[in-house]
Amino acid sequence: MSLCGSSKREHCMKCESVAMLNYVMVKPGCDTEVFVECATCGAFVARYTLTTYTSEDPYRSYLRLMRKKRSDSGAATRQAGQKFVTEVWEGYRQAKDLVADSEEVDHLEEILDRTE
DSSP: OOOOSOOOOOOOTTTOOOOEEEEEEOOTTSOEEEEEEETTTOOEEEEEEESOOOOSOHHHHHHHHHTTSOOSOHHHHHHHHHHHHHHHHHHHHHHHHHHHHHOOOSOHHHHHHHHO
């Protein structure tokens, strides 16, 4: 497998811990926000706005996404679901492999600026 892109674990700016707590804020009609807190020192680390959410059960997440779309056939939906699940697990493995191979040292905001 070829590793491309970059990957980084979230680090606390105060204590450098990678142990994080996520607080997910869901409000009707608003984007879902995730507030990240350091589990070690309690410092605020980051806020993310989600466009999609995939759980440890990617196929269930895919079905939730598909409720909002129409599909031509059940077979096409099943194939797209299988592809979605495969891509989620491959992306997860690749992110972990990139961190193990050469974790980014720049702050996440700097990495995001480079890729926009």
